[in-house]
């Protein structure tokens with residue numbers, strides 16, 4: 122779903138992700154690619170311009186420059202603006218204070234109204250409601266039969282008066298029938314045309330005025346791209362829509378409709394259709410779709426947590442110490458503590474995109490208790506010992522083991538590990554210097 126835009130946006134932003142510092146040129150270049158990606162996805166030109174302007178302004182601003190991971194921060198801004206573009210948060214259906222709730226589905230022929238009606242009925246049934254489907258498409262041959270077949274399949278009653286009756290009468294009688302049966306939701310499947318025309322709009326408007334539905338939902342085919350947006354604007358003008366159901370998002374749609382409908386019409390997308398099979402309709406979550414488009418897994422919440430947990434100044438100080446090999450056990454412990462503030466290690470790993478696809482990852486357990494014991498061991502040492510572990514003779518080691526409630530063997534292990542780590546850093550620091558000199562000659 123939306124693979125095209127997904128991969129092109131990820132490509133545009135991928136170059137930023139790994140950068141430690143961002144120049145204005147980096148951001149400008151990325152924004153040019155984001156713009157092209159959106160245009161290629163058939164997003165409305167005006168919407169693209171507003172979107173890119175907003176992201177660029179934020180990306181060049183303070184918020185990014187001061188952050189720990191500027192590249193990631195830009196990705197986060199794109200994510201937030203994509204979410205906002207698609208409506209921000211999920212919009213639920215309006216339910217009548219006094220049942221039955223009346224939902225009218227409108228849209229062009231072939232958009233997926235009848236299918237969506239059945240899916241919506243199934244969603245309601247799964248939530249302990251008693252829906253009634255009403256067959257008010259009297260024009261398309263076999264439309265009534267189609268709804269009856271679907272109704273039988275999901276075990277939801279279908280009301281009909283044949284194809285000679287007036288659709289407005291059918292809808293009205295349908296609601297009376299619902300009250301008689303004790304159904305609390307009435308879903309009206311209406312007729313469509315190949316193109317928008319006045320007689321259709323007049324009929325739908327008469328129905329709307331007669332029933333005063335709680336929801337007038339436009340069913341629109343995502344595959345039609347910007348046409349879907351034009352259709353939505355027109356229906357909204359004539360009928361005052363309360364929301365949109367975007368169907369066929371399972372196909373290779375380019376995404377323009379999903380990204381533009383809300384911005385162009387102000388109407389929220391409330392559900393999406395993801396296939397011909399009758400399954401409950403998927404509620405539309407702008408944030409989840411945005412995150413899916415950007416291939417982020419749960420990396421967002423990870424960025425947020427890292428931002429909260431890790432002090433930028435401390436991180437830079439630590440990096441300096443690492444480079445100059447002045448790294449002590451105190452620093453070691455502080456790093457452990459900062460990492461542990463992020464949360465349980467196994468959860469963090471699972472949040473990283475890609476990692477959660479590794480087989481067996483759900484069984485992964487990082488030994489939190491071991492991290493705690495290391496912390497306890499270092500805490501039991503004196504200040505001098507932490508600065509210079511080489512003074513740790515046998516009696517000091519015994520004392521620390523007693524103080525932290527572990528064995529001497531474990532104390533030895535931690536000290537050895539630390540020593541090895543420090544050795545390695547010294548070597549890296551040396552390498553760094555050599556490379557530094559060489560590049561200075563070039």
Ligand code: GDP
Pocket residue numbers: 228229230231232233234235236237313340368369370371372393394395396397
């Ligand atoms: P209506 O004329 O608006 O009532 O449209 P229908 O409900 O009869 O659907 C028209 C065609 O689109 C049918 O072949 C449906 O199976 C198909 N369809 C409807 N919704 C979806 C969807 O979300 N995904 C896909 N792939 N096909 C769909």
Ligand code: MG
Pocket residue numbers: 234235236258264310311
């Ligand atoms: Mg139909």
